Amino acid sequence: MKTLTKTSILFPLLIASFSVYAQSESSLDKEVEVIKAYQPNVLDAQKITSNPSINDTVNYSPEFDYRIFSKDIEVEKTINHLPMVKLGTPPRVKANKGYAKAGFGNALSPYAEVLINTSPSRNVDFGLQLFHYSSRPTIILNNGIKVKTPFNNNMAKIFAKNQFRKAVLDWDINYRHDGLTYFGFPGTDSLLYRQHEQKSSILNSKQAFNNASANFALRNTQNRTNFDYNVGLGYNYFWNASGQAAHTAKYKGLFTTKYRKFHMKYDTRFAYYQQSNIQHYYDSTKNTRQFFEISIAPYAHYTKGNIELKAGLNLQSLINADSTLKFHISPKIDFAYHPIREMLSLFAGIEGGYQPNNYSSVVNQNPYINYMLDVEPSEQLIAFYGGLRGKMSRRISYLFDVNYGINKNEVFYYLSETRTATDTTVNNLYNIDYDDINILRFGGNLRYSSQNVMVELKGNYYIHDAKTLTTLSHTPKFDASLFAKVNITQKISTTLNANVIGPRQALYKIYEPTGEKHETYNMATNIDISLGGEYQFNNKLMFFINASNLINRKQEIWYGYNSPRLVILLGARYTF
Numbered sequence: 060m061k062t063l064t065k066t067s068i069l070f071p072l073l074i075a076s077f078s079v080y081a082q083s084e085s086s087l088d089k090e091v092e093v094i095k096a097y098q099p100n101v102l103d104a105q106k107i108t109s110n111p112s113i114n115d116t117v118n119y120s121p122e123f124d125y126r127i128f129s130k131d132i133e134v135e136k137t138i139n140h141l142p143m144v145k146l147g148t149p150p151r152v153k154a155n156k157g158y159a160k161a162g163f164g165n166a167l168s169p170y171a172e173v174l175i176n177t178s179p180s181r182n183v184d185f186g187l188q189l190f191h192y193s194s195r196p197t198i199i200l201n202n203g204i205k206v207k208t209p210f211n212n213n214m215a216k217i218f219a220k221n222q223f224r225k226a227v228l229d230w231d232i233n234y235r236h237d238g239l240t241y242f243g244f245p246g247t248d249s250l251l252y253r254q255h256e257q258k259s260s261i262l263n264s265k266q267a268f269n270n271a272s273a274n275f276a277l278r279n280t281q282n283r284t285n286f287d288y289n290v291g292l293g294y295n296y297f298w299n300a301s302g303q304a305a306h307t308a309k310y311k312g313l314f315t316t317k318y319r320k321f322h323m324k325y326d327t328r329f330a331y332y333q334q335s336n337i338q339h340y341y342d343s344t345k346n347t348r349q350f351f352e353i354s355i356a357p358y359a360h361y362t363k364g365n366i367e368l369k370a371g372l373n374l375q376s377l378i379n380a381d382s383t384l385k386f387h388i389s390p391k392i393d394f395a396y397h398p399i400r401e402m403l404s405l406f407a408g409i410e411g412g413y414q415p416n417n418y419s420s421v422v423n424q425n426p427y428i429n430y431m432l433d434v435e436p437s438e439q440l441i442a443f444y445g446g447l448r449g450k451m452s453r454r455i456s457y458l459f460d461v462n463y464g465i466n467k468n469e470v471f472y473y474l475s476e477t478r479t480a481t482d483t484t485v486n487n488l489y490n491i492d493y494d495d496i497n498i499l500r501f502g503g504n505l506r507y508s509s510q511n512v513m514v515e516l517k518g519n520y521y522i523h524d525a526k527t528l529t530t531l532s533h534t535p536k537f538d539a540s541l542f543a544k545v546n547i548t549q550k551i552s553t554t555l556n557a558n559v560i561g562p563r564q565a566l567y568k569i570y571e572p573t574g575e576k577h578e579t580y581n582m583a584t585n586i587d588i589s590l591g592g593e594y595q596f597n598n599k600l601m602f603f604i605n606a607s608n609l610i611n612r613k614q615e616i617w618y619g620y621n622s623p624r625l626v627i628l629l630g631a632r633y634t635f
Contacts, residue, residue: 156175157173158174158633159632159635160633162629163629163630165626166195167194168196168626169191170191170192171190172188173190175187181222182222182223183222184220185217185218186217186218189214190212190215191213191214192212193210194209194626195209196208196623197623198623200242200619200621201615201621202244203249208239208240208242208623210238211236213236214236216232216234225281226280227277227280228275228276229277230273230274232273233270233273233274234272235268236269237268237426238265240264240265241261241264241266242263243427243617243619243620244487244619245567245619251483258484259484259487266300266426267300269298272293272295273293274291274293275291276290276292277289285317286315286316287314288313289312293308294308295307297419301336301430303334303335304335304336305334306332308331309329309330310330313325313326314327320362320363321359322359324360324371325355325356326354326357326358327354327356328353328354329351330352332348332349334417334433336431337418337430337432338432338433340433340435348380348433350377352376353378354374354412355374356374358371365396365397365398365400366394368393369391369392369393370390371391373390373412385436387412389409389412389440390411390441392408394406394407402449402451405445405447406444406446406447407443407445407446409442409444410441411439412438413436413437414436414438414439416434416437418430421470425472425489427488429491434491436468437466438468439466440467442462442464442465443462444463445460446460454507454508455505455506455507458503458504459504461500461502462499465497466495466496466497469495470492471531471566472490472492472617473492474489474566474568475490475567476569476570477570478569480572487619489617495527496526496531498522498524499522500519500521502518502519502520503517504517511546512543513543514542515543516539517540517541518537520537521534521535522536530566532564532618533564533582534564536562539559540556540558541555543555551595552595553591553592553593554590555588555589556590556591557589560585560616561584562582563582564579564580565579565580566578582615582618583613583615585614585616589609591603592604599633599634600633601632601633601634602632603631604629605627607625608625611625
């Protein structure tokens with residue numbers, strides 16, 4: 060038992076992104092939930108849902124998860140780590156060296172993925188991953204016109220872990236290329252669409268996003284010392300087909316010292332951002348912006364019996380190249396009380412901080428944003444959260460929480476139209492509104508896990524209180540998701556993904572010679588159901604089928620941009 064406990068504490072959390080934490084725990088009976096190292100999401104408005112998975116026991120086994128689901132604005136700080144359900148110690152099996160996976164679907168949709176690992180050694184694990192998915196679906200716009208909307212997603216990645224005597228170095232080099240078209244059109248006027256199609260340089264024009272990055276993380280593995288560290292360095296270069304470019308260099312370090320019953324922790328960050336060929340958000344004469352982010356969050360971590368407390372401050376500053384300074388300070392408090400170990404935990408906390416937005420980060424949320432925009436930073440002045448989590452039984456775990464955040468400069472997206480006496484021009488690229496907003500969120504999470512069945516249900520309900528805007532464009536009042544995986548037999552398994560985004564309103568601005576006019580359009584509730592199945596032919600060969608948008612209905616993630624209807628993908632995976 061002592062050996063097992065020590066192993067669970069020393070097991071390293073693999074995180075392939077730049078920011079990597081490894082918080083030390085002082086309680087030997089605390090469970091750790093391991094988060095997958097890499098789960099990229101392709102662009103939200105047009106994709107198929109597929110859940111490739113591999114049962115190999117290699118150290119690196121990234122999985123791709125395609126979901127027609129988008130949380131339109133990040134409005135909550137969800138604490139979503141549920142207690143792990145203990146299912147016994149898995150049997151030791153020989154590690155595989157990788158796999159090759161390929162498939163094809165309707166709408167001319169080829170899919171291919173290759174993962175290669177070197178044989179795990181004592182000191183070095185090394186791997187390579189390649190990925191491609193593309194499609195040419197036909198979309199029916201709100202005006203009834205059918206348009207082709209080709210897109211592609213590509214990724215190449217090298218990753219490694221180097222084990223030293225007292226430390227572990229994780230690093231990766233990654234390149235992504237995502238291509239799409241600006242096919243969306245607001246409204247139902249087909250004649251206006253045809254007129255705009257003839258004169259527009261944007262409608263149906265191609266866009267490509269390129270992202271190259273390198274990330275390094277070094278962490279201490281000697282938990283008996285009085286000093287622990289976890290330091291990361293990263294560089295990211297983003298560029299697109301329309302000429303915008305962004306450089307980002309980051310440092311992040313978490314240092315821990317022990318003093319009696321306290322763990323003193325120092326969370327430090329430094330980042331440099333530079334972007335070009337954009338319209339500066341507060342000086343329209345400039346097309347380049349550079350700024351720095353500096354942050355330090357010292358706090359103390361105290362544990363005694365059933366009580367756990369983290370308390371400190373978050374100090375953060377954004378400095379523009381022209382010396383414009385933004386400064387944030389907020390308490391950083393997290394309190395947990397465990398009246399019934401593993402069965403019930405009560406928690407509460409306070410936090411806050413800046414979100415240094417830029418074009419490259421916003422593209423991940425809305426790929427149809429105006430590529431000339433420079434996006435102001437958002438700020439969560441302060442947020443209060445609390446809730447309870449635990450287990451109802453050995454197989455059922457739960458979490459219920461509530462969060463109230465006071466936010467400044469939250470981002471909202473809208474389309475626009477310009478009318479003159481002789482002409483009407485429609486813009487199918489999204490622009491941005493800002494507003495200060497208070498958000499109250501109620502969330503819940505239930506999970507059932509057994510050897511052959513795993514079901515997880517999540518949901519959130521939001522109450523918004525904006526300062527000036529009457530229409531919070533693309534903001535739902537609720538969202539929910541259901542994931543289920545069932546091993547029907549030893550060879551056959553199935554997965555279900557169901558995602559719901561509640562009804563929303565889309566803001567549409569019309570500029571006329573007499574002034575500006577606002578219109579709102581109601582967007583229906585999005586219900587996306589995806590189903591997948593796998594058949595393990597032998598220990599090397601597996602066949603799969605995945606169907607997305609199973610109910611074959613229109614899904615409008617962004618107003619004017621509909622997603623594909625039913626898409627079916629068939630394929631196979633060979634493990635070597």
